[in-house]
Amino acid sequence: MKIGTPKEIYEGEARVAMTPDSATQLQKLGYECAIESGAGAAAGFSDATYEAAGVEIVKTAAQLWKSADIIAKVRQPNETELKRLSKDKTLISFFNPGGNAEGLELAKSKGGNVIAMEMVPRISRAQKMDALSSMANIAGYRAVIEAGNNFGRFFTGQITAAGKVPPAKVLVVGAGVAGLAAIGTATSLGAITYAFDVRPEVAEQVESMGAEFVYLDFKEESQDGAASGGYASVSSPEFREAQLAKFRELAPEVDIVITTALIPNREAPELWTEDMVNSMKPGSVIVDLAAEKGGNCKLTVADEKIVTDNGVTIIGYTDFPSRMAAQASTLYATNIRHMMTDLTPEKDGKVAHNMEDDVIRGATVAFQGEITFPPPPPKVQ
Numbered sequence: 001m002k003i004g005t006p007k008e009i010y011e012g013e014a015r016v017a018m019t020p021d022s023a024t025q026l027q028k029l030g031y032e033c034a035i036e037s038g039a040g041a042a043a044g045f046s047d048a049t050y051e052a053a054g055v056e057i058v059k060t061a062a063q064l065w066k067s068a069d070i071i072a073k074v075r076q077p078n079e080t081e082l083k084r085l086s087k088d089k090t091l092i093s094f095f096n097p098g099g100n101a102e103g104l105e106l107a108k109s110k111g112g113n114v115i116a117m118e119m120v121p122r123i124s125r126a127q128k129m130d131a132l133s134s135m136a137n138i139a140g141y142r143a144v145i146e147a148g149n150n151f152g153r154f155f156t157g158q159i160t161a162a163g164k165v166p167p168a169k170v171l172v173v174g175a176g177v178a179g180l181a182a183i184g185t186a187t188s189l190g191a192i193t194y195a196f197d198v199r200p201e202v203a204e205q206v207e208s209m210g211a212e213f214v215y216l217d218f219k220e221e222s223q224d225g226a227a228s229g230g231y232a233s234v235s236s237p238e239f240r241e242a243q244l245a246k247f248r249e250l251a252p253e254v255d256i257v258i259t260t261a262l263i264p265n266r267e268a269p270e271l272w273t274e275d276m277v278n279s280m281k282p283g284s285v286i287v288d289l290a291a292e293k294g295g296n297c298k299l300t301v302a303d304e305k306i307v308t309d310n311g312v313t314i315i316g317y318t319d320f321p322s323r324m325a326a327q328a329s330t331l332y333a334t335n336i337r338h339m340m341t342d343l344t345p346e347k348d349g350k351v352a353h354n355m356e357d358d359v360i361r362g363a364t365v366a367f368q369g370e371i372t373f374p375p376p377p378p379k380v381q
């Protein structure tokens, strides 16, 4: 069978779902590989490097979709792309199945199979395919780099002949995958880093990365008690008030705030209010990684960088992984390659789409003319 990767058509998207290295691995599974001409260019992979790895270069997206049995891409496919699906073709991509009913219907009517990368269950066995985590890791890292690029001072403290420089103070709100990556990056640059999460169990991880966990003066036993299944849920009004009071206290002190707080299937909680922004020092920077879900900061504008009247820069970009396209493509293509390994148990270049396998079942949102989203709860954790 042939695996093909088209050029991403979402405006500004620089990632690509197949790299020359991943193609080499896919060929070892028995597949032929094809790529649309120029698909890797924005991520730094030329057609020549694919050709050298034995990948066929195809001139147009239409030809690519027609000739490939398996199509691997990054962004949620649009209508034109989905219309190119057909029975016996498998699409592997981010798909946003929870917010893409039309896409699911179209995939169903075309009879194609769709594996949605964001639906890979977050169990240990599937970590190698967990594209949400690999992209969140990049976003967390890049958020700090972006903050540094907009911050007029060092992260690390220095004593120089020209004067003493205090270290920057960084607050990371939300210590999931992206938050932990941001903490690691900020501490490695020498900043004094604080982090907060509603899930108190992450305190140890935060501290092991060299940051200080921010505890609330809150009467209940745990930091929240509202967490479930490793994910956060909505905080109680009392807890939220305690959290906002703590942030109000920290706002004039910190130089950089990276917010990453998300609650599955909801708008992002608003945690950094206008008065907090107003009380920050001029030159401070906020990077809001929750911008795509409405933002954690009241003033965030998605996909934009703004500077407030009191000189605070607020970055609401939603394309952090694409801003590190070479790294993001390498990790994403590896996630896809591992998915293909699980889909090809005989290493014979043929997909065995085993719907009894929890990981494959969990990620499959359309199969043989049926919508298979949402999946049943996994049998094994």
Ligand code: NAD
Binding pocket: 121, 122, 123, 124, 126, 127, 130, 133, 136, 173, 174, 175, 176, 177, 178, 179, 196, 197, 198, 199, 230, 231, 232, 233, 235, 260, 261, 262, 263, 264, 269, 271
């Ligand atoms: P996420 O992107 O859904 O949310 C980011 C963080 O925001 C979470 O840590 C959440 O607790 C926090 N948050 C939500 N509301 C908040 C608030 N009001 N204030 C402060 N913080 C708030 O999270 P994620 O990065 O996807 O990780 C979620 C969980 O999944 C974590 O427990 C993580 O360790 C786990 N996980 C497991 C695997 C695996 O086992 N394979 C892989 C990845 C993540």
